[in-house]
Amino acid sequence: MFTLYALVIGPSGEVVARLGPFATAAVARGACTVEAGQMLLWTRREQDWVAELDGREYRVPAEPALDA
Incomplete structure (x- = not known):
């Protein structure tokens, strides 16, 4: 199991x-919403x-693919 964090990045990149x-x-993207x-x-x-909105960028790492 992975632990993911979402980042909100401002217009100047901070x-x-x-x-x-x-x-x-999916849960992280929902929290950003x-x-x-x-x-x-x-x-x-x-x-x-x-995702981008009003000069802010919302960034969530993608989960690694599951091996079939």
Whole structure:
């Protein structure tokens, strides 16, 4: 099991908040939505889920793929 943290990054690139810990990326993305106060549109970038709103970037690490 992994522990994930979500980062809220301000317009100048500084981390303005760290949310967590969370058990899954889905729960972390939900917490970011609550913190933002409105729905966020998430896109996958390399190893992270990223959403942008009002100059802030919300970043959540993607969970590693499960071996089948």
